[in-house]
Amino acid sequence: MSLQEDNIAATQQLxxxxxxxxxxxxxxxxNDDIRIEFYGxxxxxxxxxxxxxxxxxxxxxxxxxxxxxxxxxxxxEFLSDKDKVIVTGVLHLTAKSTGRDIKSDFVHVITMRDGxxxxxxxxxxxxxxxxxxx
Numbered sequence: 001m002s003l004q005e006d007n008i009a010a011t012q013q014l015x016x017x018x019x020x021x022x023x024x025x026x027x028x029x030x031n032d033d034i035r036i037e038f039y040g041x042x043x044x045x046x047x048x049x050x051x052x053x054x055x056x057x058x059x060x061x062x063x064x065x066x067x068x069x070x071x072x073x074x075x076x077e078f079l080s081d082k083d084k085v086i087v088t089g090v091l092h093l094t095a096k097s098t099g100r101d102i103k104s105d106f107v108h109v110i111t112m113r114d115g116x117x118x119x120x121x122x123x124x125x126x127x128x129x130x131x132x133x134x
Contacts, residue, residue: 004080
């Protein structure tokens with residue numbers, strides 16, 4: 001397999017672990033110095049913010065999984081070039097605190113190093129999340 005195929009496969013494995021709610025498996029696909037960036041108002045969206053290192057990654061994924069019910073998390077397209085993986089998809093979540101839905105397309109920009117996530121940036125319609133958590 002090529003580097004790009006390996007990076008896509010590793011990302012697909014992490015997504016499968018996310019879908020299963022398996023935090024240790026998620027973290028096994030992350031570099032120790034991972035950086036996670038989820039954009040949006042962190043006083044409204046519980047998991048918005050910047051997270052550094054394994055402790056930060058654990059906090060991010062635990063917060064996401066405890067804040068929303070996941071109905072649809074469907075990555076549709078995986079593109080890779082050099083150390084980048086770009087994923088497009090759709091999601092349907094429900095904010096546990098309010099019972100309101102979040103429906104959005106998403107784009108994830110992932111930087112890989114040694115077959116593991118080094119940087120993860122999430123782009124979605126955060127207005128939908130703000131409405132759901134408000």
